[in-house]
Amino acid sequence: MSKSKKISRIQSDNIIQINKKKCIGCTGCAIACAEKTGISVLKAIDEGRRTVIPKQGTFSNTGCIYCGQCTLICPTTAINVRNDINIVKEALTSGKYLVSIAAPSLKATLGEEFNLPIGTNVEGKIAASARKLGIQKVFETDFGADMTILEEGTELIKRISTKEKLPMFTSCCPAWVRYAELFHPKILNYLSTAKSPQQMMGAAIKTYFADTFKILPKNIFTISIKPCTAKKYEAEKPNMGRDDYKDIDVVLTIREYAELLKEKGININAIPSEKADSFMGDYTGGAIIFGASGGVMESTLRTVTYYLKGDLSKVYDIKFIPVDAYTSVKEAQVIINNEPMKVAVISGLYEMDKFLSSDKWREYVFIEVMACPGGCVNGGGTPRIEKKSQVNENKCIACGTCIENCPVGAIAYNINGRAETNKNKCVGCTLCSKLCRTKTINIEYYDKATGKVLDTSYIDLRRNVLRQIDKNLPTRISAENPELQDMYKNYMGDPDGKKAESLLHTSYEDKSSELKAPLKRQSKRHK
The missing domain is CATH 3.40.50.1780 (Rossmann fold)
Incomplete structure (x- = not known):
């Protein structure tokens, strides 16, 4: 019996790469892509565990512009830029x-x-x-x-x-x-x-x-x-x-x-x-x-x-x-x-x-x-900024959405029955802040050198x-x-x-033909 081939855990499209083994399924990369580019290259899938892939199979076919904003938000470096150090x-x-x-x-x-x-x-x-x-x-x-x-x-x-x-x-x-x-x-x-x-x-x-x-x-x-x-x-x-x-x-x-x-x-x-x-x-x-x-x-x-x-x-x-x-x-x-x-x-x-x-x-x-x-x-290639979620207890309606969806179990109910973040567990994926319908959860940015919360935008x-x-x-x-x-x-x-x-000087070309048409969702048939 021949040996089965190992399935690669890294989905590579040259510039941007996904290591599914490191992915925690927070979908922060997909959310960042949609919010910051308006393109929405990634989609969530369930292959026994939640992860992400390009919507049309590859980054290039889906219209990725390689800005790398997805690599900045990823808390585990599961999605990253191709490394050319060698x-x-x-x-x-x-x-x-x-x-x-x-x-x-x-x-x-x-x-x-x-x-x-x-x-x-x-x-x-x-x-x-x-x-x-x-x-x-x-x-x-x-x-x-x-x-x-x-x-x-x-x-x-x-x-x-x-x-x-x-x-x-x-x-x-x-x-x-x-x-x-x-x-x-x-x-x-x-x-x-x-x-x-x-x-x-x-x-x-x-x-x-x-x-x-x-x-x-x-x-x-x-x-x-x-x-x-x-x-x-x-x-x-x-x-x-x-x-x-x-x-x-x-x-x-x-x-x-x-x-x-x-x-x-x-x-x-x-x-x-x-x-x-x-x-x-x-x-x-x-x-x-x-x-x-x-x-x-x-x-x-x-x-x-x-x-x-x-x-x-x-x-x-x-x-x-x-x-x-x-x-x-x-x-x-x-x-x-x-x-x-x-x-x-x-x-x-x-x-x-x-x-x-x-x-x-x-x-x-x-x-x-x-x-x-x-x-x-x-x-997309700049130093990553440390982030933690912060819950405003007074605005929390105790719906539990953030608790149920936190990929690392960093949020739980406190003694008052309101959501509270364990800063030691939080990886800064920002998913909870996106899901919170009452805008109760804010994201705090930290200066890793001092350990202090930034009171000025890191961009500024x-x-x-x-x-x-x-x-x-x-x-x-x-x-x-x-x-x-x-x-x-x-x-x-x-x-x-x-x-x-x-x-x-240079010239430009119409590359719209490189985009693949959206894939149609196929319905499941029961035998």
Whole structure:
């Protein structure tokens, strides 16, 4: 009798993976997906124990945008992003020329993985830790953010002057771009063609840097450290490279990078701060604020105003106000080329279908979209936040719903006959708060470094770090980055020019045909 094959407990769809063995059936990932993206990729199933799977068999067929918000909420890491640490470890011994780039948001988040309080600035630790790993050249994606602003800002000025393809949507968030390609391909012509900072950095490293230092592009291995899980997807797209090589060879999330550092015995608290390498390591305040919602908008308007010789004082700390009937859309009126124009910032995609299905979006000249609520500082690859449920006994109606459905038995009736959470058992899946019909249960967020409940949003704490760095920098306008000016003068030519167009811009495609039709529920027949 032949041996039976073992059934894999990990359902893999490349970028996002589910380990059913670790799943406790709380469905927090599915709820987060529905609430934060408006797509609802996952569904609950019962295979002897409750777990989740993609609705149409695979994540890609169901329209997953790889934002990774599901991986942030999962209390057991049963649903997680593909781990690419081994690829980096192999590269470290490959003999190739290793170049790393790190996103602005690492400055405000990496410290949490090393027991530092939320909101700690670790700006100088990123380059230092990368060098400790053995990486030869350490740059910042912030340089690429400044590059993106030059390209995107120039493109916006051209579109406004010709009154074509307006409004222009930002294109630096790969989860948002994938969403548009899958669900709203009609607006693809309105997206900026500028690549994201990650991909611009990769292209520049394997052309400008390679040509300048006489290194074959195929001998360069680029490591991108990001808060974003969708960056893995973006780096693997067929049009993100040339001559049979990729511009970005591997992407590590912040959690993966911290895991690698710890494995190698590198503690960022024990090493002195260092700056990134020069040549492509300088950055402005305009690049720093890319890491939070509204930052790309403000940075672009700074450079556009600078180019058009407008009043720069009007484009610092722009005040956006909520748009009626929306909670994720905010707007502001700005002056561009001496004319008042409306711009909008969208944080999270849960209202995007409603927004794009109406004519509301046509009111604006420029729209920033970030798939993750709060922007990159809350990306799917950022450090997880500890959470616990808190029951307001005075509002509890003792229905027992939370007690019956808690997957870890952390809620029980107290001596007053009301629900009460055992904080030692609670894993922070948040299911109870979603089920409570009287909104009796709130979720408290904790700073793991201090053990204290946060009285300020962790997103705000992280965002404030980037804003403070921006304010402290002598140069806050991307167009004034001296190393970037050298690159355009000596190699790239004019922003949005012929060479920049070939290296720093991209195109989009209608991918709606990739979505599988909803599966019909089959009725059970009794024999």
